[in-house]
Amino acid sequence: MNDASSPRRVRVAVEAPQHSGLTGPLDYLGPQDLTPGTLVHVTLGRRDVMGLVWDDLPEGQDLPGEDRLPESGLRPVGEALDALPPLSDRWRRLVDFAAGYYQRSVGELALSVLPPQLRELDAKQLQARLKKLDKADAESAKAAAEAPSALVALPMLTAQQQTALDALLALAGREAPPPALLWGLTGSGKTEIYLRAAQAALERGQQVLVLVPEINLTPQLEARFAERFAGRAIVSLHSALTPARRLRHWLSAHLGRAQLVLGTRLAVFASMPRLGLIVVDEEHDPSYKQQDGARYSARDLAVYRGHLEKIPVVLGSATPSLESWQHALGGRYQRIDLTERIGGGALPKVRLFDMNRLERKKGVTTALSVPLLDALRKRLDRGEQSLVFLNRRGYAPVLHCDQCNWKSDCPHCSAHQVFHKEDRTLRCHHCGVSTRVPRACPSCGNPDIAPLGRGTERLEEQLAQALPGARVARIDADTTRLKGSLESQLAAVHEGDVDILVGTQMVAKGHDFRRITLVAAVNPDGALFSSDFRAPERLFSLLMQAGGRAGRDAAQAAASEMWVQTWYPEHALYQSLQKHDYEAFAASQLHERTTANLPPFAHLALVRAEGRTVEAARDFLTAAQEAARALPLSLGLLLYPPVPMAVARVADVERFQMLIEAGSRAQLQRFLRAWLPELHALKRRQKGLTRWAVDVDPLAI
Numbered sequence: 289m290n291d292a293s294s295p296r297r298v299r300v301a302v303e304a305p306q307h308s309g310l311t312g313p314l315d316y317l318g319p320q321d322l323t324p325g326t327l328v329h330v331t332l333g334r335r336d337v338m339g340l341v342w343d344d345l346p347e348g349q350d351l352p353g354e355d356r357l358p359e360s361g362l363r364p365v366g367e368a369l370d371a372l373p374p375l376s377d378r379w380r381r382l383v384d385f386a387a388g389y390y391q392r393s394v395g396e397l398a399l400s401v402l403p404p405q406l407r408e409l410d411a412k413q414l415q416a417r418l419k420k421l422d423k424a425d426a427e428s429a430k431a432a433a434e435a436p437s438a439l440v441a442l443p444m445l446t447a448q449q450q451t452a453l454d455a456l457l458a459l460a461g462r463e464a465p466p467p468a469l470l471w472g473l474t475g476s477g478k479t480e481i482y483l484r485a486a487q488a489a490l491e492r493g494q495q496v497l498v499l500v501p502e503i504n505l506t507p508q509l510e511a512r513f514a515e516r517f518a519g520r521a522i523v524s525l526h527s528a529l530t531p532a533r534r535l536r537h538w539l540s541a542h543l544g545r546a547q548l549v550l551g552t553r554l555a556v557f558a559s560m561p562r563l564g565l566i567v568v569d570e571e572h573d574p575s576y577k578q579q580d581g582a583r584y585s586a587r588d589l590a591v592y593r594g595h596l597e598k599i600p601v602v603l604g605s606a607t608p609s610l611e612s613w614q615h616a617l618g619g620r621y622q623r624i625d626l627t628e629r630i631g632g633g634a635l636p637k638v639r640l641f642d643m644n645r646l647e648r649k650k651g652v653t654t655a656l657s658v659p660l661l662d663a664l665r666k667r668l669d670r671g672e673q674s675l676v677f678l679n680r681r682g683y684a685p686v687l688h689c690d691q692c693n694w695k696s697d698c699p700h701c702s703a704h705q706v707f708h709k710e711d712r713t714l715r716c717h718h719c720g721v722s723t724r725v726p727r728a729c730p731s732c733g734n735p736d737i738a739p740l741g742r743g744t745e746r747l748e749e750q751l752a753q754a755l756p757g758a759r760v761a762r763i764d765a766d767t768t769r770l771k772g773s774l775e776s777q778l779a780a781v782h783e784g785d786v787d788i789l790v791g792t793q794m795v796a797k798g799h800d801f802r803r804i805t806l807v808a809a810v811n812p813d814g815a816l817f818s819s820d821f822r823a824p825e826r827l828f829s830l831l832m833q834a835g836g837r838a839g840r841d842a843a844q845a846a847a848s849e850m851w852v853q854t855w856y857p858e859h860a861l862y863q864s865l866q867k868h869d870y871e872a873f874a875a876s877q878l879h880e881r882t883t884a885n886l887p888p889f890a891h892l893a894l895v896r897a898e899g900r901t902v903e904a905a906r907d908f909l910t911a912a913q914e915a916a917r918a919l920p921l922s923l924g925l926l927l928y929p930p931v932p933m934a935v936a937r938v939a940d941v942e943r944f945q946m947l948i949e950a951g952s953r954a955q956l957q958r959f960l961r962a963w964l965p966e967l968h969a970l971k972r973r974q975k976g977l978t979r980w981a982v983d984v985d986p987l988a989i
């Protein structure tokens with residue numbers, strides 16, 4: 289303890305998981321001059337944990353006396369890490385909001401979004417880190433000052449880009465700017481607008497935060513920022529950094545030294561004292577939603593953060609989320625359009641190949657239609673590249689015995705084990721269990737067990753067989769497991785060592801492949817009939833994005849094509865795709881969503897329960913439902929009955945979910961606040977229930 293004369297009650301946010309039922313910061317005794325936002329060590333139970341000094345309760349909002357421990361019962365705070373400037377008031381308001389909105393405890397969220405290594409330091413170790421950082425920063429500043437300042441030649445903006453940039457810069461001058469939705473096709477020059485807007489903010493002495501969906505899928509974006517802002521301090525923040533590096537980058541942002549932070553969803557919480565602009569690239573991308581713990585949407589929090597900081601937020605996409613699109617239609621977001629591709633490159637011609645036209649012969653695979661093979665061959669002859677896209681990895685989704693109907697089911701999940709031919713394994717993509725491929729049917733001994741359906745591995749094989757001499761390569765989660773392998777495989781494509789690239793959605797996103805003139809989706813129909821109402825939206829944006837891979841080189845654009853093999857060529861989604869008409873697609877989807885009362889016209893929360901038995905999971909949700917109905921706040925809400933999840937059992941755990949639908953966000957929030965404490969109580973009574981969680985604004989249903 290230090291020497292402040294009379295200790296006072298301080299509130300400290302500590303890492304107490306949501307399921308302990310604690311939601312607010314806890315009371316401790318600390319010195320008078322302990323500033324909110326300071327990291328301190330405290331004891332929780334018997335453990336020494338890191339805490340963050342939170343704010344005093346505002347006058348009049350004090351808890352009633354009987355709910356607070358008397359000061360004599362409070363424990364003192366331990367060592368303060370006061371070499372670190374406190375986390376700002378605005379940062380704490382962001383965390384307060386996120387914790388409240390996503391129904392987590394403030395302490396859990398606050399601590400979980402700090403770099404893991406920071407939580408383990410004592411005051412002395414922190415000082416050592418800071419000293420090391422000072423030294424490194426001084427050195428790089430010196431190096432930057434000595435280096436000849438390379439003048440980067442900026443491209444002349446097109447008239448459309450200039451208008452877009454002017455609109456953005458005008459926002460920066462406003463007292464409380466609305467978020468901007470930058471809507472522009474792939475290749476229409478959005479990134480150039482980000483760069484210019486960032487430059488303007490940097491010149492004002494502000495910091496810039498750029499969020500990207502997945503950093504390793506977009507190395508080019510990072511490279512373009514690094515090139516444009518050579519000599520400025522740029523750091524990245526994402527979960528693949530080593531803990532030491534992540535701490536260094538975080539500190540650099542927090543100390544105001546990093547001028548530009550480029551990161552994935554977790555970077556939305558980066559502490560940046562002079563934040564002046566937030567860019568969210570590919571704002572529609574599902575990876576902005578965190579899938580465990582606090583299930584926050586980094587895109588939505590970026591918008592909230594912009595509102596708190598009164599700074600512009602740019603959401604960029606060729607196919608905005610329908611939520612953002614609707615906000616723009618309603619005037620809450622300012623829409624900025626880029627309608628032309630740079631250099632006048634045309635969009636690829638979309639060909640919908642009707643699979644019904646194929647002659648159906650038993651045993652003949654229809655993965656690749658003859659016309660598509662011809663189109664691929666043409667590219668091959670001209671020395672151009674093609675991309676063939678299938679969103680399923682492995683060789684075949686299931687092995688099957690046609691004598692006894694045995695299927696390669698996972699013993700632990702309600703799913704098939706996927707056949708991987710390369711290493712002769714059956715692998716479950718849900719629980720990860722992996723077994724050798726049996727020589728014969730395990731059930732009847734039939735030696736002729738056959739793969740059903742196809743994944744990227746089989747597609748690669750079929751393409752190589754059908755197009756002898758073609759250099760076929762595959763990129764998916766299986767081929768890129770090793771560190772650096774994605775980079776080297778991408779480099780091979782860029783260098784022209786590959787004629788046909790086969791891959792999952794990994795290759796459909798972001799990459800700037802110059803020489804690809806044909807993109808083909810061989811089997812995308814599944815999403816049309818998914819039980820998840822967002823599946824068509826995701827498919828449309830994926831196909832638009834995949835199509836955007838073709839003809840990025842304006843000279844080749846005219847000859848570039850996108851092929852979609854489908855059994856439903858008349859479907860509205862494909863019809864809009866053929867015309868590259870996002871607006872029409874969005875209008876038809878929004879129409880469906882209004883009639884069905886789905887987001888963005890309704891607000892959802894999903895409660896998921898996991899149990900050792902079906903009963904445990906289901907009964908918990910049934911009891912939760914009864915508790916909800918007993919609450920007056922549930923009036924006007926739609927409470928759907930508990931149902932098994934699409935893959936109901938994973939790793940021997942039974943999973944159920946229950947959907948809640950509300951007409952307004954505020955109504956849903958009020959209800960959840962009243963209801964969740966009851967769920968904490970129910971959980972303690974429900975035997976066999978392993979976990980439950982609430983997902984506000986769930987993305988996948």
Ligand code: ADP
Nearest residue numbers: 443444445446473474475476477478479480630
């Ligand atoms: P998007 O982010 O919308 O896909 P980019 O900003 O990457 O578009 O632009 C596509 C290509 O055009 C890039 O290679 C970029 O360097 C180039 N580019 C962008 N703006 C201009 C411009 N005004 N003049 C010339 N080239 C440009």
Ligand code: ZN
Nearest residue numbers: 689692729732
């Ligand atoms: Zn059999």
Ligand code: ZN
Nearest residue numbers: 698701716719
């Ligand atoms: Zn499994």
